[in-house]
Amino acid sequence: MKKWTLLLVMMMMTTMVLSACSSGGNDNKKKEEGQVPPSEKEEVVELKFTVWGDLTTGSVEQQLADEFNAAHKNINVKFEPIPGDGYGTKLTTSLAAGQAPDVFLIGEGDFYKYVDKGVVEPLDSYVEADSSFDTAIFQQDLLEMGRIHGKLSYLPKDFNPLSLWYNKKLFDAEGMEYPNADWTWTDLNEAAKKLTKKDDKGKYTQFGYNATKWEYPIFTYLWSNGTDITNEDGTKADGFMNSDKTIAAMEKYVAMSKGEEKVSPTPQDAETLGGDGSMFMTDKLAMMVNGRWTKYDLDRSDVNYGTSLIPQGENGERGGIIAAAGWAINANGKHKAEAYELVKWLSGKEAQILRSEKGTVLPATIAELDQVKATEVADQPIIEMMEYSKKPVTMISSNGPIFVEEFNKAMEKILLDKSSVRDALNEAAKAVDSTINK
Template sequence: MKRRLPILLMVMIIMAVLSACGQGNNTPKSTEEATKAPEATAEETKAPETSGEPVTLTYAMWDANQAKGIRTMADEFEKANPGIKIDIEVTGWSEYWTMLEAGATGGSLPDVFWMHSNEIYRYASNNMLLDLTDRLKNSTKADLSKFPEGLNQIYNFEGKQYAVPKDFDTIGLWYNKTMFDEAKLEYPNENWTWDDLYKAAKALTKDGKYGILTPFHNQEGYYNFVYQNGGTIISADKKSGYDDPKTIEALEYYIKFIRDGLSPEIYDDAARGEAIQNGVAAMGFFGSWNLSGFTANEFMAKNFDVAPLPKKEKQASIFNGLGNAIAFNTKHPEEAWKFVEYLSSKEGQDRQAELGIAISAYEGAADLWVSSNTTFNVQAFVDMVKYAVIRPYSNTTAVWEDKAYEALKPAFTGKQSVEEAAKNAAKIMNESLATEK
């Protein structure tokens, strides 16, 4: 799970900001001074002449599966911009946020780094990110109108843009074709319902193998079922949806697979990945960001494929996207923006898609991502966008999501009824939401 900023640490961050603002050499230029309209395409752009060594930018991310492709993009950017070098730093999800917290308090944030919907409010509201609004306005290459508005809004705080969407993702139903063939079952498709999913899981649970994985996971698990059933995690008026009867019904259905012995009881990502890749289960829910890892896995490539998620009252898949942000106190704001501008341009977004790194968020680039992989039916991930639901978030997601998650755990272990656990989660979540401005 993600580490949180305690109150003391929040105070330290604010102090760090005030301290940095008092240091002339650490304070970024004003938006007006720092913004400069680009004069050429990414390939044609030449780095400014300097008498010293090339500027080295650190680019921090948490997904090792994307590192190889992004390194290729960085190499190409460096060739077009010989005055700039990109140092890619990969840190696991939990450690990543710990690293950023340390960087925020110590004044040593990476120059450019990935941002997430759970964390954007904390970093933007504490002035840890460079305001990109005017740079975007003056750019001829990075155009926010080419990205989904829902993703743009995630990274917009008080009317200012603090990150540019990098990609988007949805959740798919991965299934073992070999196990389906042996059981003489038809493969999952876009018309599958909850009943179809349960019947298949039951038929596939035999000989020490499970029919499905329904782990204790939100984005790649029960969130999807809540919205398929007409429930919600957070309402439009910022209230918890965990006590909604539709939400409780969806949770009961999801947990039933475990209680009926059709799914193993799994609580961490590593075990979940191992279970599907070792043939322990016939079906599982995994996001599109797993594509490169699954493609490289010989067992997955040979035996698996992916289909849209099943439906109940309606179809739904959680939709989210990462953003590229720049540290407020980077010593190289111009170079950092040039790199982010490239990553956000049609050229950069198309290249990301062609390399199969992630589903680029730029208009039309998703088709290139689909063409990059012939091993699996990855079109399913793009098709689900038309009914996808933005990953639930608010200003305090980083607080209430973990607390609600822990409140639900007794329902998964069988120590508490789903209804009781869900109502406890709602109470905890509403207490957090009440503190928002």
């Protein structure tokens, strides 16, 4: 009886082993023939990322997306750019609806805003756990720009210091020397007077400088004159936005686009003539303060241009701003670990090199910027402006948008002759502090 029992057990074990082998063989054969059920296949994570611009200006990002997909078989990335004018609105709407891309680009002026909305994923834990990625490759000032409320929220895409751009043809026509590092704002104003022209009917045909209403160039003007619209931590406007120094500086600034001796188009004039870039390229504007992104259009035109440091104030002070952009991960995204891999890729050295080759931006990584510094000749002053760059109020406080909104309202009243500089700035300062202290 025991022998029969033992024999039966051995037969059952043999059957089970054969069955298992047969099953494994079939599974292997199915895998070889691509017949594995979808549930058993390796999952491919779908990601989307966006920037402002169009497919032409964003071709580098498309190339980076293609290369990322080739290197990551388990992640498929789709690049979906949004036109610049509608970027903020569409991104905000998609974030509110829970339909935003997994990774998106934010300009430095909005770094605080999107973090405060709770839609940006902090990156510290990802970076700390990643031994293959070292943030020391970045210029640390740029990296720290992306650290909001003590948390790293953005990785640098690129950056652009503002500088003075001048039309060589218009200077040559007057036999005038080009702007240089010793120029003060008084020197610029005097040169602009000689470069401003009218026709026989008194109509302006050429302007010496564009005293734009865009706050960034205005901030550089105020800083060079030893003043600002805010205190150091962006918590108070009264006594700063409406200080005697600020009012005096703004009266001189506004005077550039007012009266019979104006040297600058009004914002309405500039808009009618196609903006400062268009005026500059058609020899209707001699000088402007702008970022290096303007090269994209200038280099495709016939304009002969140069760059210089933004003028200094009478006391030798000089102010500049670095315009930068940072990659963020959607805090409500479903695949944040994979999104982090994409952000690293879009911020990495190869990405920095690809973008800087076009000459419209500067690389945010140390080694790659050193290479540009070593080879750059014509636009060397743009790089030098890095030494004078300061943070605008939008980069030092969550209150930044309040300051900018009220300051812009004041500028509109001033330029439309609805208020004096003093009254408009007094009103704006009170409005800022009132809103902050609510």
